[in-house]
Amino acid sequence: MLARIFPDRFVPILLATILIASLLPVRGPAVPIAQAVSTAAIVLLFFLNGVRLPRDEVLHGIRNWKLQGGAFLFCFGAMALFGLGAWLAAAPFLPAPLALGFLFLGILPSTVQSATAASSLAGGNVAASVVAAALLNLTGVIASPLLFAALAGSAGAIHGEAALRIxxxxxxxxxxxxxVQRWLRPWVLAHRGLATLMDRTAIAVAVYVAFSAAVVAGIWQLFDGREVGIVLALVAALLALSFGGAWLFGQLLGLARPDRITLLFSGAQKSIAVGAPLAATLFAPAIAGMVLVPILVYHMAQLILSAWIAPALQRGGQV
Structure with missing residues (x-):
């Protein structure tokens, strides 16, 4: 029963992180120490990503230009516009940083592990899924903050210090x-469990520190039932647009069914592994926690939705 509700173990980890940050946020003299630990964890996370993403597979997968180009256009084009629309719709009703989080969600790259796992379970093109995730994340490190700055205007201006931090x-x-991939990648691949644990710990630390600052700044005093309902409704709308839109876009491109499945998960999923570090880099701590709320909700929901959709696709169904 729990496996059906939480098909990815990272979902309860994120929920526990938010709960702990709400009950025991970092305060006072501990804040600089926590921020330093968070920064170190983020550096380790992106170092491991660099070790893990295979250059030769990326170069080989670029040849499938229709699939990779489609994934790029949907992830950074359509999803960015969906996020922009959600931000504009939420702005009159939600605190400004929280509403801005919907645009931030839209410009993030896709997930790596979960999109590939969902593609595999659904009968998709797994090799192309690995390549799509790699290309989108490689591009996202630079493209996501630039796209955010372009769409958010003055609200998303990236100053020199933030650019240097990125x-x-x-x-x-x-x-x-x-x-150093040549030397370290075999060790990382041989210790996948440890590498995954380090990944998830780094993300959890970044989320904990950012959300702690938001709790201290009074995030829960800003929420009422109406605002929670707005966030959930907008996330539900984005999920419908992203998964439904990616599936239809694959059909418009004339992709074979395995490639269409890969485009679905690569285009519609969004990465908290990039979102949490990027928010911590772009925004002040108290703001970063509020900006992360939409992607936290979306990320958990997409994992659950993907776990339900993938078996149906494997059996020949439709989205």
Whole structure:
């Protein structure tokens, strides 16, 4: 029963992280220490991503230009526009950072592990899914903040310090991982469980520190039943648009069914693994926690939805 409700073990981890941050947020002198630990965890996360993403498979998969181009256009084009629309719809009713979180959700790249796992379970093109996830995440480190700044206007302006933090905390560790991939990738692949644990711990730490600051700033005092309902309704609408739209887009492109399944999960899923570090880099701590709320809800919902959709697709069904 629990496996059906929480098909990915990371869902209860995220829920527990939010609960702990709400009950025991970081305060006072502990805040700089927690932020330093969070930054170190983010650096490790992107270093491991650089070690893990195979350059040769990426280069080989680029040849499937229709699938990879479609995934890119949907992830950073259609989804960014969906997020923009949700932000504009939410702005009159929600606190500004919380509403802005819907745009932030829209510009993020796809997941890696869960999109590939869902594609495999649904009978999709697994190799192409790995490549799509790699390309989208490689691009997202640079494209996501630039796209956010372009669509958000003054609300998303990236100042020089933030740009330097993106380079130092996200891009340089990833490049370093790519450089040492030749030596470290076999070890990482041989210890997948440990690498996954390190990934999820880094994400949980980033979410905990960001959400703690939002709790101290009074995030729960800003929420009432109406605002919770608005967030849930907008996330539900985005899920319908993203999964339904990606499936239809694959049909319009004339993709074979396995490639269409890959486009579905690569295009519609959004990565908290990039979202949490990027929010911590772009925004002040108290704001970052509120901006993360939509992607936290969306991320958990997409994992559950994908676990329900994938078996139906494997049996020959439709989205």
């Amino acid at each position: 380079v130092a905390i996200l891009l340089l560790p990833f490049i370093a991982g790519q450089i």
